[in-house]
Amino acid sequence: MADLLAEPARSEALAELAELGWRPADDRDAIGKTYRFANFIDAFGWMTRVAIWAEKWNHHPEWRNVYKTVEVVLTTHDAGGLTDLDVKLATKMEQLAGC
Numbered sequence: 001m002a003d004l005l006a007e008p009a010r011s012e013a014l015a016e017l018a019e020l021g022w023r024p025a026d027d028r029d030a031i032g033k034t035y036r037f038a039n040f041i042d043a044f045g046w047m048t049r050v051a052i053w054a055e056k057w058n059h060h061p062e063w064r065n066v067y068k069t070v071e072v073v074l075t076t077h078d079a080g081g082l083t084d085l086d087v088k089l090a091t092k093m094e095q096l097a098g099c
């Protein structure tokens with residue numbers, strides 16, 4: 001099981017992700033971002049590509065798609081907070097979104 005991110009790596013990772021628009025999410029140890037795409041097919045296609053990596057890494061996002069937008073929250077349920085898996089998946093999401 002992945003270990004919770006520890007300092008200083010935690011602050012460094014969250015600062016880098018904050019530059020990309022990731023913010024603390026709700027009242028948990030989680031990060032969130034809303035992605036906006038040109039259309040529904042681009043949004044859903046991105047979700048499909050992310051899903052392949054999520055399944056490969058056995059680490060899955062909490063997400064909600066409405067038309068062109070995808071609201072994403074990442075946390076590691078088994079660890080009760082943020083781990084390197086969340087950083088890895090957020091980074092992959094950015095790559096696949098072309099950010």
Ligand SMILES: C[C@H](O)[C@H](O)[C@H]1CNC2=NC(N)=NC(=O)C2=N1
Nearest residue numbers: 058059060061075076077078079
């Ligand atoms: C049983 C299965 O391996 C676990 O439930 C995996 C699945 N995907 C997961 N995804 C996330 N975000 N956190 C987890 O702790 C997690 N655990």
